[in-house]
Amino acid sequence: MERKLMKGNEALAEAAIRAGCKCFFGYPITPQTELAAYMAKRMHKSGGVFLQAESEIAAINMVLGAASTGVRAMTSSSSPGISLKSEGVSYIAGSDLPAVIINVERGGPGLGGIQPSQADYWQATKALGHGDFQLIVYAPASVQEMVDCVVKAFDRADKYRMPAMILADGLLGQMMEPVEFPEINPDAYDKSGWAANGHKFKREHHIINSLYLQPDELEKSILDRYKKYEIIKKTETDAELYLTEDADIVICAFGATARVAKSAVNSARELGIKAGLFRPKTLWPFPVKEINEAAKNAKCLLSVEMSMGQMIDDIKLAINCSKPVHFFGRTGGVIPTPVEVLEEIKKLGGAD
Amino acid sequence: MATTEILLAGFGGQGILFAGKILAYCGLMDNKELSWLPSYGPEMRGGTCNCSVCISDEPIGSPLVLTPDILIAMNQPSFDKFVKEVRPGGKVFFDSTLIEADTDRTDIQLFGIPSQQMADENGLKGGSNIILLGKVIKETNIFSLDTMKKGIEKVVPPTKAQLIPNNFKAIELGMNA
Numbered sequence: 013m014e015r016k017l018m019k020g021n022e023a024l025a026e027a028a029i030r031a032g033c034k035c036f037f038g039y040p041i042t043p044q045t046e047l048a049a050y051m052a053k054r055m056h057k058s059g060g061v062f063l064q065a066e067s068e069i070a071a072i073n074m075v076l077g078a079a080s081t082g083v084r085a086m087t088s089s090s091s092p093g094i095s096l097k098s099e100g101v102s103y104i105a106g107s108d109l110p111a112v113i114i115n116v117e118r119g120g121p122g123l124g125g126i127q128p129s130q131a132d133y134w135q136a137t138k139a140l141g142h143g144d145f146q147l148i149v150y151a152p153a154s155v156q157e158m159v160d161c162v163v164k165a166f167d168r169a170d171k172y173r174m175p176a177m178i179l180a181d182g183l184l185g186q187m188m189e190p191v192e193f194p195e196i197n198p199d200a201y202d203k204s205g206w207a208a209n210g211h212k213f214k215r216e217h218h219i220i221n222s223l224y225l226q227p228d229e230l231e232k233s234i235l236d237r238y239k240k241y242e243i244i245k246k247t248e249t250d251a252e253l254y255l256t257e258d259a260d261i262v263i264c265a266f267g268a269t270a271r272v273a274k275s276a277v278n279s280a281r282e283l284g285i286k287a288g289l290f291r292p293k294t295l296w297p298f299p300v301k302e303i304n305e306a307a308k309n310a311k312c313l314l315s316v317e318m319s320m321g322q323m324i325d326d327i328k329l330a331i332n333c334s335k336p337v338h339f340f341g342r343t344g345g346v347i348p349t350p351v352e353v354l355e356e357i358k359k360l361g362g363a364d
Numbered sequence: 365m366a367t368t369e370i371l372l373a374g375f376g377g378q379g380i381l382f383a384g385k386i387l388a389y390c391g392l393m394d395n396k397e398l399s400w401l402p403s404y405g406p407e408m409r410g411g412t413c414n415c416s417v418c419i420s421d422e423p424i425g426s427p428l429v430l431t432p433d434i435l436i437a438m439n440q441p442s443f444d445k446f447v448k449e450v451r452p453g454g455k456v457f458f459d460s461t462l463i464e465a466d467t468d469r470t471d472i473q474l475f476g477i478p479s480q481q482m483a484d485e486n487g488l489k490g491g492s493n494i495i496l497l498g499k500v501i502k503e504t505n506i507f508s509l510d511t512m513k514k515g516i517e518k519v520v521p522p523t524k525a526q527l528i529p530n531n532f533k534a535i536e537l538g539m540n541a
Contacts, residue, residue, distance in 0.1 A: 017385075017392050017400070043404060126404070154423075187427050188385075188400035190392055275425030350426055 013192040020155045021046035021185040024114055024178065025054070027162035028086050032198045033112070034060040035085040037074040039067055042126045043182035044090040044116035068093040072100030072113075079109040080220040082207030084166055084198075088114035090182070091132050092123055094140070101175055102141025106222030108206075108237070110169035112162065113147070114178045116185040119345035127345025128182035130267060133322035136179045137296040144234050146241055148176040148248060149295040151266040155189035157293070163196055168248065170201040172240055179295060181318065183268040183347060241297075250293040251302035255281065259288030261361035262307050264327055264337075265316040266292050269348065273316045276353035285361045295323075300330040307331055312360055316353055317341040367420035368506055369429040372493075373446055374438025376413040379493035382519065383436065384415035386497060390507040390515035391419045399427035412441055419506065434504065436496055437463060447472075455503060457496050475503055477541040483534065491534040498538020509535070 018026070025047045028036070036055055038048040048064070055062035061078075065071035071087045078085035089097065094115045104111050117132050119125035136149045148168050150161040158180060165176035203209075208218045224230035252270075255277060256262055265273035270291040280287035290306040290313075292299050307313055312335055315324045321339040328337050340356040342348045370387060374380045381402050391398030401416040416429035431451045437443040437458040443465065450456055452471040460476035467474075479495040482488075488495070494516075501507050507515070516531045 015392060015395075017388055017398075182404070183401065183427070186402060186404050188388060189424070189427075190398065271424070272426040272428075278425070347426075347428055349428075349430055351430075 013194065015190040015192055017188050018155060018191050019046055019186060019188050020158050020180065021116065022050045023155045023191050024088070024158050024162055024180070024185075025050035026193065027159040028112070028166070029054060029058050029060065030193060030196045031163045031166040032084050033086050033166065034083045035075070035078040036060065036062050037065050037071040037078070037085070037087050038089065039065055039071050039093060041090045041093045043118055043128070043185050044088055044114070046185070047088045047114065047116070068096035069100065072097035072104075075111050075113075076100055076104050076107070076109065079104065079111045080107070080207070081209045082203035084110075084112075084170070086112040086114070088116065090116050090118045091120050091129065094132065094135070098141040101147070102143055102145065103222050104175050105141070105145035105147070106143060107220050108173045109175070109220065110173050111175045112165045112169055112178070113175055114180065117179065117181040119343070125345040126182065128268060128347060129318050129343065129345055130181055130269060131319035131322065131343060132179065133295065133317070133319060136177055137298070137326070140177070145237065146174075146296055148172070148174065148244065148297075150176065150178050151293060151295050152178065152180060152184065153267055153270045153291065155184070155187065155191045158184065159191055159193060163198075167199060170199075170203075172244060173206075174237075174240070179267070181268050245297040248294060249297050249299040249302060251299035251306070252289070252291040252293060253302065253306045254289040254291065256288035256290060256306040256310075258286055258309060259306075260286040260309075260311045261357060262288050262290050262310040262313045263316055263353070263357070264290045264292075264303070264313055264323065266295060266323070269316055269318050272348050272350050273353055275350035276357060279350060279354045280357045280361065283358075285357060287357050287361055298326045298330055303327065303330045307335060310335060312336045312338060314338045314340060314356060314360060316348060316356075318347065319343050367418055367422070367424065368434065369432050369451075370417040370419070370434040370436070371414060371429045371432035371446055372417070372436040372438075373412065373414035373442035376411060378413070378438045379490060380413045380438065381415050383493040383497055384417050385519045386494075386512070386515045387417045387419070387507075389518040390511045391417075393511050393514045393518070394507065396420060397423050399424040401427040412439070414442065434500065434506070436500065438493065438496070439463065457499050457503075459492055459496065473503075475499055477538065479538065479541075482537055482541065486533070486537060488530055488534050488537075491530060494531050494534035495538040495541070498535040499541055500538075501535070502539045509539070
């Protein structure tokens with residue numbers, strides 16, 4: 013396999029094309045724009061459709077329409093644009109449609125800034141729209157992992173008939189790293205039972221819908237969806253455990269921040285502090301089993317995030333508040349440094 | 365080899381990101397681990413521009429270079445801002461046509477060459493960045509000349525392939541400066 017040098021945003025786009033994405037709808041926004049630009053250049057050559065919509069809201073509803081016909085469809089944006097898409101995401105979830113949504117996060121709230129952030133963790137994992145629903149959320153930490161996540165996101169979206177999200181950030185989107193594209197042969201899922209792709213008078217209409225006026229019918233559709241979520245929670249969690257076996261202090265970080273945290277863990281080890289790293293690769297479902305394994309010998313945990321601390325609650329719930337969970341973060345587009353994280357580790361783990 | 369952290373900084377339009385890309389591709393040619401991270405946003409349009417490149421035998425942690433081993437500075441504000449951050453024992457390469465090296469640091473090595481003037485005198489308009497890269501490979505052992513040439517061939521787009529010999533010439537000028 014050839015190692016290529018690519019920006020994270022471009023690698024996301026190339027991976028989507030290789031994973032069989034046939035429809036991309038988007039609207040430009042920094043720091044995600046290279047993704048849409050790459051799609052504009054390449055999509056038609058692979059027999060797909062690139063369309064720059066008139067707005068983010070239009071783009072997500074085009075995804076809803078394309079996904080209804082059974083093709084692999086995707087949209088991407090950055091934080092403020094993702095907020096605009098939330099209504100459409102809820103409709104996609106309520107209609108049991110597969111789709112991939114990419115968020116290359118920037119600082120918020122409001123228009124915020126254009127530098128990297130992870131402050132959309134709550135939005136992605138708790139409530140990307142109204143109603144009872146979840147997305148599968150992947151958190152890659154390198155350009156290579158961005159490729160792998162896109163392939164997996166399309167597969168799982170089809171498998172479970174639900175939207176999947178890649179939660180990246182401006183740092184990962186803008187950086188270049190070597191990347192390899194594996195041979196991708198996407199599994200073909202049979203969509204003939206629901207896709208609205210033309211009945212040709214040979215079968216009943218397929219209706220894509222999220223409206224249920226009878227409460228018991230709506231409740232049943234939600235309960236069915238939550239049965240699926242229970243399976244996903246058991247089977248789809250993924251995390252990296254780094255030097256956690258004997259760790260006194262376990263740093264919890266995802267995405268770009270996990271790279272900073274890993275540098276700090278290595279420096280702490282050189283100073284004789286037993287630090288380790290727990291890095292969730294799926295944010296929903298949260299890797300509960302994996303964090304309990306990582307923290308089994310730890311005295312405390314430290315969540316490091318590019319936000320005011322949105323993952324801490326999930327960590328506390330996952331370990332049932334059995335150990336103290338501390339926090340260090342920078343927000344608004346400021347990237348924490350390995351030195352800053354090391355100082356926090358020293359405060360917590362170096363004292364005794 | 366531990367990670368070599370390189371910071372390139374100057375005005376937008378001086379080829380900071382391009383020079384960074386050449387270093388990144390050199391890393392790729394030598395089968396190293398590497399990362400390239402540009403500053404992005406309004407500061408690129410006419411203001412200061414910088415680019416972090418990490419080269420290593422091991423996976424790169426944070427791609428953001430805060431304390432460079434090698435600083436390549438192409439304007440005065442960048443030199444003044446980043447010379448303070450260079451790791452002790454580090455090396456600073458700068459264009460002495462545009463920069464007055466005013467620093468009291470004695471724990472770093474300074475290599476100033478009039479790269480802008482050299483580019484102009486040799487008909488290599490816009491080649492100041494590449495001349496500085498030539499000086500870098502002469503004074504460090506980060507990449508061989510052969511690797512550098514391969515890196516250039518990778519970065520220069522096929523439609524501008526006629527510019528490759530000029531880039532090679534710029535590298536040699538820097539190496540002999």
